[in-house]
Amino acid sequence: MPRPPARIYDPWVSKPSTVDRAFEAALYDTEHTTLDTGASLLASDPGADAELDRRGQEFVAAAWRRGWQPADVVRLVRRELEDAHIRLLAALIRAQVPNDRPRGPRWQAQLDDLPTGTPPRTDRFSHATTVLELYRLLLKLPALEPLDEAADPVGGPARPESRMLTRIRALLAKAEATGFPEEAEALSAKAQELMARHSIDEALLASRTPDARNAPGACRIGVEPPYEQAKAVLLDAVATANHCRAVWNEPFAFSTVVGFEADLEVVELLHTSLLVQAQTAMTRAEAAQRAGGRKRTKTFRQSFLAAYAHRIGTRLTAAARTPVTEDLLPVLASREVAVTARLDRMFPETTTTRLRGVTDEAGWVEGAEAADRAQMAPRRPLR
Template sequence: MSAPWHHHQVSSSTNSSSGIPGPVDRAFQHALYADTDTALDTGASLLAADPAADAELGRRGEEFVATAWRRGWQPADVVRLVRRDLDDVHVRLLSALIRSQTPNDRPRGPRWRAQLDDLPTEAAPRTDRFSHATAVLELYRLLLRLPALEPLDEQAEAPTGRPRPESRMLTRIRALLAKAEATGFPQEAEALSAKAQELMARHSIDDALLDAQAPSHDVPGACRIGVEPPYEQAKAVLLDAVATVNHCRAVWNEPFGFSTVVGFEADLEVVELLYTSLLVQAQTAMTKAEAAQRAGGRKRTKTFRQSFLAAYAHSVGTRLRAAAETPVSDDLLPVLASREVAVTDRLDRMFPQTTTTRLRGISDEAGWVEGAEAADRAQVAHRRPLG
């Protein structure tokens, strides 16, 4: 579900002595509200001819960034879109703008701060003034047209004020999954992933119990996880399966390349870790399957890869659902049930209308068979009884 592209008016400034629009406004009037190359060239020429306009141009860029935040976007969302639709130079320009705007921004939560830390640090290469102005205007065109998204409303601090005790456990989980992805020995990978899955399950249960004992309960949050081409449908299916088995819900926004995952913070962190790990395993398995197909004299195609990943997502989802069917103690059932209700309520408020999408382009039988077999080999261990 997504909103169409929109145009938004920007504030303007004029030459204070004459009342005539300044070079930045005249460049914007030409370049930002038309899609033609001629309009872009005209705007870039105006800026290139006036070095004194650079400071104003930067300030206006920070305004575009602040407007994007007010419309529900987060740094990683905009970077992802700019990287997809424009070039690396635009990503670097955007990163510099975000950093310049941050001191004037309101306090944000830990996910936001982590996204700022992940911004590219390399400055955009400074070429001639015309080329630089063109890139800036192309970036501003995109920022100007960002539609409103569902706000995530991340808390700057945990609502209970209690420290999050799972940080060390998450570090261990990350390390285990990294080793499982890197090893060339299936048995070692299985053992490492089994331990990681065990810690994930305990991590979620411990968080639920702590919340039940807290004077002020946590509430479900939300995050966005990139689901990008190629084969984004299959990836969205995989993420949905990972989210569901970990007590979260996912809604895919195909036009902007992400899914919004709703759940409690401990579970959101697990979903990101497991989804990323399974994607790595899927890519490795697909590469090996393609090599085997080529060795057999059969040329593999995009349809093979699409079918492979679709089957992988389907089969992993089945295994994850089976792994989730684990009995828990009677005293924990009401806690988990209330959290599930809270997650569903948050999802319904954020997304009152959703649609179901069927996978398209699944036509390669060999790809499907190989993907299903790869999923059976994926390191997704059954959870131990928690009761």
Template sequence: MTSSSTSSGDTPGTPGTVDRAFEAALYTDADSALDAAASLLAADAKADAEVERRGREFVAAAWRRGWQPADVVRLVRRELDDVHLRLLSALIRAQAPDDRARGPRWAAQLAELPAEPAPRTDRFSHATAVLELYRLLLRLPTLEPLDEPVTRHASAEPRMLTRIRALLAKAEATGYPDEAEALTAKAQELMARHSVDEALLDAQAPTHDAPGACRIGVEPPYEQAKAVLLDAVATANHCRAVWNEAFAFSTVVGFGPDLDAVELLYTSLLVQATTAMTKAEAAQRAGGRKRTKTFRQSFLAAYAHRVGDRLRAAAETQVGDDLLPVLATREVAVTDRVDRMFPQTTTTRLRGVTDEAGWVEGAEAADRAQVKSRRPLR
């Protein structure tokens, strides 16, 4: 007859070793408890497989609570260190074969996980890092689920996305504002055209597509102004954005091609705004005026406000009167999903916008990044 215990405790390698370590470390923030638990795991090499299996379970539990790979990666990168990020990436990849099909956005997040394994140090340090990561995973709250809807049409064709990315990359790289404006305008034109084409196809289909949702990181610093910029881009592209300040992301709800447009354009405009802000600060310093965090916050707030106005104006010129009922139907569907996902939302007042020079510089930079209009699509 076999036994799972000895006079000194659990047999090395049995789940009991892991249970005792987890009970000691995962439900408290005490460093002493973490050290004791790491010592238990470090002393028992046979427990490694069970520790890794439990980690896959924690990852699967995070998915059931509405988290996605990019969300957890973003949080671990902010709260912990690079070693934890690499441990997390390995766990996510190990869990993926046991997971259900999730859709193209999920697959893209898996493909973007850091590829390098965590450097293996001594067993105690490794166990400590694992326990710190598991503490975070265990305490993740429930988020709104973002399951990708089944759609008739693929999102923007790879060829079109490639063209849009190329245009925005050039806009980010050029040192000439007029060229950046023209390139960004052309990218928005392609986005708007594809969005309208998809709306028309959907209106003619026996079964309409449903709106989806994605999360886009809104990282410090100046996250309020960045959230305003993302909201402006989302609104101009027939989407809605809801900001989660605590976890540094916004949930954007909309139809597939529009979500693609929001992700691409927001990322590009943020790069362009940061570049313009850096130049504006340099000019201010050259003039003998010291710039502060308030200048940067005011700059980005003005940039977001002005770009939002111009994006909305440009979006209105893309659609003729005959297409308004089609887009109105889609906007109702988007609003309905937002209301179901977020039955309670609050409005946040933008703080720290008190620097006049920063506001003026930001507004002027937005003017240089404006999106030109084109003839209505019919």
């Protein structure tokens, strides 16, 4: 665990603050770490509250310098700690914003999605314990690959969502909500067709208006338990079919997707929609299995989602092979080279992993059939 530089305190000049002594007891002393001692010190000194909040904001800023983003930290805290810690973290992030540098639209969207409401205040000892538990987690965050999202120009208008993207979003929402598989198929197919057109339109526009900012970017998409391997495979398939690349970080439950902004947007939309559709189909399949007197378990669900991801990947890959006109080939090729170069810079070393836990034949069959029902119609030739 990182430890701050040693401080020498002259008893005639200064002495450690309550917060310093609490941190020394609860955060930095790995051999005799005790939260109770640190929490007792903080609980007994209300005058230390302001410094404690300020130090928390410093921990948040340090996480940003190490490549973390708000959604990443919230995701980790949700998995490792409790709701009280999440609300405390959200309050610290918001308090740190005025001292932060300008960020891009994805960052702002993550700030907007932070949990609302104030952290529950119980007794001072319990609150101090919550604070120290959160700070201990923030302190040990490792460095991540920086995403380097560009901020909008100062005073410039935010880029409005295109009408095409609005239509795609609406179609996928309807596909998720309908109870009729045939309707969901038609809606998903139409959404995929619009995604292809949207990507090409953006590529052509960028090629005609060169801009230094028109370069591949990256975003992180949560890939959380349960069945995270199958979800990561699904995201990889969606990313590849839409001119992006995905790298899964299993320990921290996310994948980093690299690509041009227009493609990143549709990858997020389609992946989220397919997960919702897969969950709905899996629930329906499990109900049918139970009605037939067959008890299904975790292996059924793991196999179901693995088959779903595999089948979707196969069909999306086939759709991506649709020929394009010759004038588009140089544009698409140059973008693919740029995406690969960005990926290699961010992740010079990657490994592959095998999908585990796929042992239920009925789950595999049901998952493959569900993927067919969520079919993506073959893309028509792009012009």
